[in-house]
Amino acid sequence: MSYDHEPISPMFRIDVSAETNSNPPASNDRVAIELLRQLVAGQQQQNKLLENLIQQTSAANTQRVNELQQWKNANPQLAASCRQAAETLSRVQTEFLSTLTEEVADSEDHLIEGEYMLNEFVDRFGPRLAHLNGVLQVLAQLGSADPAPAKS
Numbered sequence: 001m002s003y004d005h006e007p008i009s010p011m012f013r014i015d016v017s018a019e020t021n022s023n024p025p026a027s028n029d030r031v032a033i034e035l036l037r038q039l040v041a042g043q044q045q046q047n048k049l050l051e052n053l054i055q056q057t058s059a060a061n062t063q064r065v066n067e068l069q070q071w072k073n074a075n076p077q078l079a080a081s082c083r084q085a086a087e088t089l090s091r092v093q094t095e096f097l098s099t100l101t102e103e104v105a106d107s108e109d110h111l112i113e114g115e116y117m118l119n120e121f122v123d124r125f126g127p128r129l130a131h132l133n134g135v136l137q138v139l140a141q142l143g144s145a146d147p148a149p150a151k152s
Helices: 027-074 076-106 108-113 115-143
Strands: none
Touching (some): 076 115, 108 115
């Protein structure tokens, strides 16, 4: 039974006849060209999507900066207090990190060997560090200096 009359993509056709044909059929070139065209079209679509994403992210960031600046203008004394608090908490955070790193250095073997000690360490330092970082980040944003005016 012969299958020569059925349409099969040249990409999936395997010739097992005794004849050897050293030149591949020209249709392979057409398939490769079409695949390359599809790749280029896909990359162009991806570029358009990335441009849209950048525009949306930029617009959201600009809005956020404007709202933050409006809040600072409406609450200048509170913004200054936030700046001072952030500076103080930054020093506290530095000291806390110093203590944390000393604890790691002193307990290195116990932390590596025992899951209990690792859990105790994480329970002791983890939540405090996470909360301190969160509070410090908010205060730093609210108390940051006014951004430079946008260049036109």
